[in-house]
Amino acid sequence: MVFSFAYGSVGWEFMEVMRLVVTGPVGAGKSTFIRSISEIDVVDTDRDATDETSQLKKKTTVAMDFGRVNMGEDMALHLYGTPGQSRFDFMWDVLIRKAHAYILLVPANRPGEFRNARVISNFMRQRTKAPMVIGFTHLDCPGAWTMENMAIALGYGSPLIKRPAMVEVNPTESMSVATAIMALIEHL
Amino acid sequence: MPVSGYLSNFSLSEVLQFAQEGNKTGLLTIQSLPNSTQEFRRYFIWLNQGRIIAAADRTDYQGLATMIIQRKWIAELELRSLIQQCPLRTPLGIYLKSQNLLSAEQMKMLFSVQIIRQICALFELIDGSFQLKTNVQMPYLEMTGINIPATDVTLPGLRNLKNWSALQEKLPQSMSGLLGTVEGPTTIQLNAQERQLWEFTNGQMTIAEIAKELDRPIESIRQIAFCLTVAGLAEEIPFIRAESNTENVELQTISPQIPSSAFLKHMKGFLKKQAKPESTVVS
Numbered sequence: 001m002v003f004s005f006a007y008g009s010v011g012w013e014f015m016e017v018m019r020l021v022v023t024g025p026v027g028a029g030k031s032t033f034i035r036s037i038s039e040i041d042v043v044d045t046d047r048d049a050t051d052e053t054s055q056l057k058k059k060t061t062v063a064m065d066f067g068r069v070n071m072g073e074d075m076a077l078h079l080y081g082t083p084g085q086s087r088f089d090f091m092w093d094v095l096i097r098k099a100h101a102y103i104l105l106v107p108a109n110r111p112g113e114f115r116n117a118r119v120i121s122n123f124m125r126q127r128t129k130a131p132m133v134i135g136f137t138h139l140d141c142p143g144a145w146t147m148e149n150m151a152i153a154l155g156y157g158s159p160l161i162k163r164p165a166m167v168e169v170n171p172t173e174s175m176s177v178a179t180a181i182m183a184l185i186e187h188l
Numbered sequence: 189m190p191v192s193g194y195l196s197n198f199s200l201s202e203v204l205q206f207a208q209e210g211n212k213t214g215l216l217t218i219q220s221l222p223n224s225t226q227e228f229r230r231y232f233i234w235l236n237q238g239r240i241i242a243a244a245d246r247t248d249y250q251g252l253a254t255m256i257i258q259r260k261w262i263a264e265l266e267l268r269s270l271i272q273q274c275p276l277r278t279p280l281g282i283y284l285k286s287q288n289l290l291s292a293e294q295m296k297m298l299f300s301v302q303i304i305r306q307i308c309a310l311f312e313l314i315d316g317s318f319q320l321k322t323n324v325q326m327p328y329l330e331m332t333g334i335n336i337p338a339t340d341v342t343l344p345g346l347r348n349l350k351n352w353s354a355l356q357e358k359l360p361q362s363m364s365g366l367l368g369t370v371e372g373p374t375t376i377q378l379n380a381q382e383r384q385l386w387e388f389t390n391g392q393m394t395i396a397e398i399a400k401e402l403d404r405p406i407e408s409i410r411q412i413a414f415c416l417t418v419a420g421l422a423e424e425i426p427f428i429r430a431e432s433n434t435e436n437v438e439l440q441t442i443s444p445q446i447p448s449s450a451f452l453k454h455m456k457g458f459l460k461k462q463a464k465p466e467s468t469v470v471s
Binding site for chain 1 (some may be wrong): 189191192193196197198202206209210211357358360364367391423424425426428445446447448451452454455456458459460462463
């Protein structure tokens with residue numbers, strides 16, 4: 001359990017917080033995912049994208065997105081979105097030590113990003129035992145790969161390698177996001 | 189549903205790794221783009237359970253026969269007659285060998301030209317398209333009977349690559365390490381530089397550190413590291429950069445605390461109210 005202390009109108013109160021990290025390559029829908037479910041305006045750190053990323057989108061997260069879901073007075077879900085551009089800097093160190101679970105979002109229509117996603121997945125497998133779910137996004141877009149083929153491209157082709165749960169996610173829909181988070185909770 | 193795309197997004201070496209790791213069976217078509225400045229190329233590679241079994245620049249199943257005739261190993265008329273007699277579902281190469289018309293060495297030479305040499309040349313394509321179709325006929329008349337894992341052409345193909353610009357974004361980062369995926373010595377034929385780097389696939393040193401240790405340019409080590417990863421011998425494992433950017437954060441595998449069962453139960457109930465009734469979940 002992780003407890004945070006918050007001072008409220010009745011004095012010091014216990015608050016239980018679950019920390020979920022949303023990660024994945026550029027354009028997977030991480031910021032959108034958090035925005036779809038967060039009750040607060042997502043604290044975002046978008047900056048103008050540069051180089052290849054700018055050909056995909058105008059802005060990209062350079063530090064971290066943060067969102068929150070309150071479930072009563074003493075329970076909350078905190079969501080942290082990692083930067084899309086793969087910079088494994090000190091922030092990852094903080095996230096790894098604090099996160100309870102991860103969701104790795106992978107865009108089905110961008111095979112150019114599968115290798116990045118595979119590297120992130122390798123990182124998670126090696127550095128943390130926190131449960132992870134893979135969420136495949138953009139499955140309805142032209143050129144989208146199937147979930148099974150993406151699983152292979154991410155390095156889960158061999159039956160000897162245990163696959164994490166894999167879900168289809170539409171990051172723009174709060175219902176879909178909620179379903180993905182529920183799939184993650186099942187593995188806690 | 190065929191898997192398709194562009195080599196600029198998903199490189200040929202990644203396609204072959206995908207085909208092998210996915211135990212794919214079918215026909216892989218590689219083709220240069222119509223408006224490319226390079227000479228037009230189209231090549232067909234047949235796979236069975238992730239292994240390359242035949243390849244040709246045509247789909248009329250006459251490629252192997254043409255090679256044999258060109259080398260004057262068997263006269264054309266005789267070969268056409270033999271093809272008619274070849275039992276169903278028997279690779280032509282195996283049949284001809286069983287008739288003592290071609291030797292094992294000749295079969296290996298044909299396979300080498302058909303597969304290794306031709307596919308290695310495809311790595312030079314700066315861009316092109318690929319399509320992997322399943323549910324295709326086995327090309328028995330193109331088959332020598334020899335087969336190799338799909339990634340066995342990757343190392344020879346990448347070793348001769350002169351222009352790495354198309355793969356630049358795919359190369360392992362200098363701040364990443366390599367973790368070997370094969371226990372014990374590998375049966376894959378590595379050259380001296382690859383074998384040197386292979387010794388460092390214990391996930392303990394970054395590529396930058398390995399380059400310094402081997403007194404080699406970082407870029408060269410990144411390229412060889414890429415070769416090892418797409419050949420299925422290692423995986424790239426990022427190291428975390430410390431805030432000062434001068435050293436790596438020492439990491440151990442973290443076992444996080446789990447939220448209480450009361451919390452999880454409450455959260456499930458909360459989310460169920462927002463969740464979609466149907467969703468696709470596989471594991």
